[in-house]
Amino acid sequence: MTATTRMTGGDAMVRSLIAHGIDTVFGLPGVQLDHLFNALHDHSNAIRVLNARHEQGTAYMAFGWAQSTGKVGAYAVVPGPGILNTTGALSTAYGCGAKVLALTGQIPSDAIGRGYGMLHEIPDQLGILERLTKFAAHIDHPSHVPGIMADAFRQLHTGRPRPAAIEVPMDVLAERAMVGDPQVPEVYSPVEPDPEQIDAAAKILGNAENPMIFVGGGAYDAAESIRELAQMLQAPVVSYQNGRGVVDERTPLGFTIMPGSEQWIRCDAALAIGCRMQPERQMWGIDDGVRLVHVDIDPTEIPRISKPEVGIVADAARSAEALITALGRHNRTRADRSDEYTALKAKHWAHLEEAMSPQMGFLKALRDALPEDGLFVDEFTQVGYIARVGFPIYAPRTMITPGYQGTLGYGYATALGVQAAHPDKAVLSVSGDGGFMFTANEIATAVHHGLPVVAVVFADGAYGNVLRMQKELHDGRVLASTFTNPDFVKFAESFGADGRRAETPDQLRTAVRESFAARRPTVIEVPVGEFPDPWAVIRPTRMRPIKKWSDR
Template sequence: MAKSSKQGKSVTERSGGKLLADALVAQGATHVFAVPGESYLDLLDGLYSVRNRIELITCRFEAGAVHMAEAHGKLTGKPGVAIVTRGPGACHASIGVHVAMQDSTPLILLVGQIPVIETDRETFQEVDYRKMFAPLAKWVTQIDDADRIPEIMAHAFDVAVSGRPGPVVVAISEEMQKDLVSVPDIGPADVLPAHPAPDAIPRMMELLAKAERPLAIIGGSRWTEEGRNAIRDFVVANDIPTAVSFRRQGLFDGTSKHFAGDLGVGADGKLVAAAKEADLILAFGTRMGEPVSQGYTLLDMAGATPLVQVYPDQAEIGRVYRPALGITSDLNAFALALKGEKVKKPKWGAWRKQVRAAREEQAEAPNYEGKINLAKALQALEKELPKDAIFATDAGNFATWPTRFMHVKEGQDFLGPTNGAMGYGVPAAIGAAISFPDRQVICFVGDGGFMMTGQEIATAFHHGVAPIILVFNNSMYGTIRMYQERVYPERVSGTLLTNPDFSLFIQAFGGHGELVETTEELVPAYKRAVASGKPAIIEIRTNPEQVTNRATISDLRAQGAGAKK
């Protein structure tokens, strides 16, 4: 039955579940990643009615669903959407919310909720989500009145992308989804991005003109292709060596003569030294958090090294380091405003070459012992990847190998959890493949991380996408073992693992599996995986002794023993 709204428009009476689905359509959502639950059956039914507008992705674990949605948000710049059920479902999903918060990724998480009438009785699966998610999300709310669905959902999407992007959690009470109401849909607001203040760029250029050893660091989220190209043109025109912040390799061409490397966990010592030697840091989009600042040791917090920090949220500027100049601006608007800006006579040509030479030196493959030289194998693989490939990495020591020895080129994308969440890689790769089915996705994951969320490969089969997953198997939690050997050498406790045959694991699903044990086997295995057209796992048996790309277990034990003398 059609009724007139307060605005005078004729609207059809809809259930809360249908209204929620229509609200997602109104906000431009194209994919929803979900694990179904009885707490949102009416929303599921609403999604059925808009199945030609929104693709519903059925996942196997709530953490995996949110990781997929987060990957979608990273790649598109638009909020990824996940839906989970109450209680255990929400608890499983919380790790993905933490990823989105620390990675500044726009995300909407809808959580089915108990009936309002049962609140505070500790009813089945009851959780107060405002309290639970308060430190993990930008905003947490609950919809108990179906009339407010369009208003609250529109605001949730606005919050997710405004300022510093991040996650919004919306609990949806069970009986509200059944209520019939007549309210109009609300679409996205046409909001112009924040531009830099009139004197911001002239003041930055004055600081740059006085420098002798500048270093740019690019980070953050929601960069567009146009914005990335503009910031590239600026640093190239001004001959500035440019690093990326932790796991943001997709923001700058790794093959450029201006690329200095990544400042994060496992950063090259020479790049860290160069950052400390720099007399001007241009922080474009990075918060200068703990991984980038090398545990807050990179700069003097009082501002001894001039820092220009550009960020869309003023509250993050100077949060740790006092900047010489803080610029509050949308990152893409700032980059485009730099067009034509150039120092007349840069004085740092030799400095740029020095920093670049250090990057090239660290990317050279050492002669590692054992049957497989992972550095050489990965560099051979790099030559075979498509120009628009999407990299997805999990967290762990293995992740420093592709970061150090491979290069993400212009046109390629890179996904990685800056909060260090194990179990991210496989779901993120699947989310990327679903979001961009015409692009090849290659995932890097350790044996520990794969066994946390590797079952999500079932989602790839269910939805017809074929990521290629490289499982680096050294039968241990490598990162923790590294720290353990440094502090307690030869006292191995809790870090050894027993694993399945990963190549057979994927074959049980009907996918393509390979086992690689030598340097020369990786590229042919990759080519066969691509040719199969199926989801694929290439298990790489690595040398457990080579626990990092810079040290063996014997090295760490010797260092630990020496430190105790």
């Protein structure tokens, strides 16, 4: 029988967080959360609070923590405008499949839904959260905390990872009641693949002359098995944003979409693992010449764009392991294709360096300066776009992106969460001046908590992508796409961080290396002019016909 103890709802929340492995909460206190933060103070030996300067910062930090570790990143903010300020980060976590837990307060229980105009009251807060999460719940009594918290963590750890949210009224956090012990965390068994589907998939892949593997964020924890599978098939492993580093991109089989697009012309069987294959199926094109096998934990994802010949709803790692075994029976004899793939990658790399020389020079300097085990957070910026194909990634979860959400301004705060999760590793944030200013106030957070992120800011005084599109589409007329910047060096120094300026790739390489050695929060401003259009190089182009939707 579960023991019960008299405690506040806030104390019950914190005890459950600790029981489920949370040792860090990113948060901003406020009146509706007073009793939660008081309980966090009582348990400060087991759980730390990293306070940010804006609610969006707390959620992006939790996202960075979750994406770089594969574990749950938790944040706590007040209701109403507080939780609404985090919805950009929640949508990013939803799109990227990140295990983010949002904790928020509520107005007093007896006032919810009555429209009294109480502090931080909004209509249907829970309904808003339900649309941005996998699981959202309301706690109406302290005794319900252990069960609902266990439900939230069960949802975070099973099926397709996506955020969860819990709201607790301020009176419930304050109320003292008899509460059971936190529920013991479950051991979550991965979903095993169907043996018949695995055998069918192995026959398709094993008989193919030019198989390819495509990976996304759902493949991170299957990296070792996917590497072995790729070797057996001599199949390049292609990733676009999420999924980078599942195979070391310094090796012949680690592909970005640039060499991948050329190989796609020859592909006769494709294995998608934990990804949507959206660029390939919707932009490169797919026809009857490609036999498709799709592995995903989410059954709704498999037929979303086109129906595969074999769809396997199962854990990525278990599926890859099973395919390795089955290919032992069905794989054709294959010659080593390392030289062929190395030459193909080199051809595309040379084209990239020629067409995108300013961006590539800076990216090479950044890659040289970032230690092999360092982590890279890219932004939606002219250099960041090219990083998708021009910044080699060596290991899973070492490149953090916002995925299809394209969340401008997410990068710096996200990098702080990455740094908090990896205190002994180098973390590099790359932003444009437009995006950086979205969360530049969090330099104060970096200094306050000693988070030595090195932030490189490419400053051209414009939202570069928007400015280019306005010029091209509207006869040179531009509106609201340029702005005035601070002196970023002095700006950083005003917070107590280090500020530096670099104007060439060589200067940037030196500045980043010295900043990592100093282990202090640093902003490096790189003044730049207008860059060449990155989309002319990295935009996926049509390689094969596309079936009509009715035929897919």
